Amino acid sequence: MIVDDEPLHIQGLLRHVDWRRLGYEVPFTAESGDDALAILDDKKIDVLITDVSMPGMTGIELLARCKSDFPHLQSLLTLMISGYDEFEFVQEAIHLGAKAYVLKPIKTEEIEEKLASFRTTIEKRDQIERETTLLKEKVTGSLDVVQDRFVNDLIEGRAHDGALMESWSRLLDLPLGVEHIRMFLIGYDRLDLAGAPDARRRILLADGLLKTVKIGLSGWEGTYIGKTGADEAAVLHLNAEPSDRARMEKQLQFVQEVIREQYDASVTIGVSRECYDWEEIPLLYKEIKHMMANARLGGGGRILYFDRVEAEDYQEYRLKEEDVPEIVRLLERGEGEKAIVRFNHAFDLLLTQKPVSYSYVQAFAMGLISELARKIGLEKQEDGDENILIWKRLIDCTGTEEIRDAVLEYMARFGRTNRREEPGLQHNLIRRIAEYIGDHLQDHMTVKQLAEQFHLNASYLSVLFKKETGRTISDFVQEARMNKAKDLLRDPNVKIYEVAEQVGFQTAAYFAYLFKKVTGTTPQEYRDYNDSTS
Known part of the structure; x- marks a missing residue:
């Protein structure tokens, strides 16, 4: 205006x-x-x-x-x-x-x-x-987004902080006391998704699953629903009365029927055991996922209930696939205190089973020691007697705490041996990597690809290489290329562009530019000089 x-x-x-x-x-x-x-x-x-x-x-x-x-x-x-x-x-x-x-x-x-x-x-x-x-x-007009983030934070173990949990409690008006928690995990069977490669159908299936779960399983007090993947949704049910639990579980078949009729797909539903603390929810989720994965081997479309047999099966899987490798990894990295904490946690979980299976505890200890014995330095012949002694000691143990002490002593010895031999091992590793680089100068390999070739973390490899050689990997590669180029240039039958290709340069022009920058002469000048002095 x-x-x-x-x-x-x-x-x-x-x-x-x-x-x-x-x-x-x-x-x-x-x-x-x-x-x-x-x-x-x-x-x-x-x-x-x-x-x-x-x-x-x-x-x-x-x-x-x-x-x-x-x-x-x-x-x-x-x-x-x-x-x-x-x-x-x-x-x-x-x-x-x-x-x-x-x-x-x-x-x-x-x-x-x-x-x-x-x-x-x-x-x-x-x-x-x-x-x-x-x-x-x-955020405020729809609780769906808030619930989704809350459920995912719990599953991923991010909501255990007191201040954050207090914030969630205010936002969602959570009950003051949590007496028991049950999780329902609903996921498409992979067989169905394998037949749905196009993005449109995948989006339709993901959206349909979440909508069906919300219609079928929401409405009860204390239910919180979150999308945990494109083909999966989780429902948390807090402090449910027995009658509510029974009625809610009846709705599971309704969810399966709607998905089958509307989307021509099948879902497997896992029902967790009850837990009594927010911090147990990540474990709850892993247990159900493991149960559902095993069940799908025999076909999908089922409703599964986590029981004692499933708990023992998951415990065995976790010890073998998660705890033992992590304990060994921590020891190899020199993080002995963290390794002891992880071992004690896994060992204590075994002791919570009622009744405690002594043979299972013993088997866990032997499995961990077997893995350590295969590692650095402990396979050598001079260690054979000590290995036999630890086996005999484990077999002769009469209580679980004796087993714990024996394993902790062996872990300490492994840590000492690993620290003693680590410098030599690092030297040999870097030597092998340097040889590999020299044999693959034509390849345009990144540090990440090189690290993957030797099963290392890229950042760790860079630090270790610089510590051992005094040069970065890129500097080492450049020097190796220049040295090989000098050898090839002494042969008059090898053309300069062929030299460039053999040492990993895509263009002869860039090779010539870098060669002169490093040596002070062009490739042709270097060749002419060596011809005149030979």
Whole structure:
């Protein structure tokens, strides 16, 4: 809106400013502050252009009234027009929130420059408002997003922090005390997804699963639903009464039937044991996943209940596939204290079984020691007697704590041996890597690919290589290429472009550039010099 007590000034702005090109509608106009306030009260105005000096109500007073009487105009962008002798008034206008001013006589290009800047500000502000509104709708207008994040945080072990859990409790109005928790895991059988390679069907299946689970299993107090993968959803049920548990479990067949009828697919559903603490939920999830994976070997579309047999099966899997490799890895890295903590945790879990299986505890200890015996230095003949002694000691143990002590002693010896032999082993490893690099100079191998070749972490390999050789891997590769290039250049039958290819350069030009940078001569000059001295 343009406000000016001189009609000719208003008409000049209307006629000479290219409003449409700048992204504005044709402006409203007013010849006094009172007329302007009447329009501002009724219309949506983004930009106000007003003269400073007007009879009755000045532009300064108009701006002050906009700020005080119209809350919806707090984001109004104001451009003040003033004469040279009115600058003190402009300062006051800026204090009131005016965003720009121009001096008389007015230049059209100056007005358009200010309006273009205003337009950019308005667009950014509108974008922020839209995104903020959308976020509010997602978070507060629908609990689905909040529940989904809550369930995933619990499963991934991120919600155990006291302050974070307190925040979740306030947001979701969680019960004050958790007496028991049960998890339902619903996932498509892989057989069905194997026949659905296109993205459209995968999206349809993922969306259909979540909607069906929400319809079938929500509505009970204490249920929280989260999408844990494209083909899987988890439901947590807190403090459920026996009658609610029974009715909810009946709905599991409903979920399977709807998925089968609507999406021509089958789902397997796993029902967990009860747990009594938030911190057990990651383990709960792993147990059900393991149970469902085993069950699918015999076909999908089943409802499975986690029981004692399943618990023992998962415990055996976890000890073999997770705990033992992790304990060995920690010891090899020199993190003995962490290895002891992990071992004691796994050992204590075995002792929680009722009744405790002594033979199973003994088997776990032997499995760990067998894995350690295969590692660095302990397979040597001179260690054979000690290995026999530890086997005999384990067999002769009469209690679980004796077994624990024997394993901890062996772990300590492994740690000492590993530390003693580590420098030599590192030296041999880097030597083998250096030889491998020399044999594969033609290959454009990254540090990550090189690390994978030797089953190492890329960052660890870089640090170890620099420590052992005093050079980075890239510097070593460059030096090896230059040395091999020098050998090849001594043979006049090998063309220079062939030398470049054999040492891993895609172009002869770049090879020549780098060769001169490193040696001070071009490849041809180096060849000519060696020919003359031979």
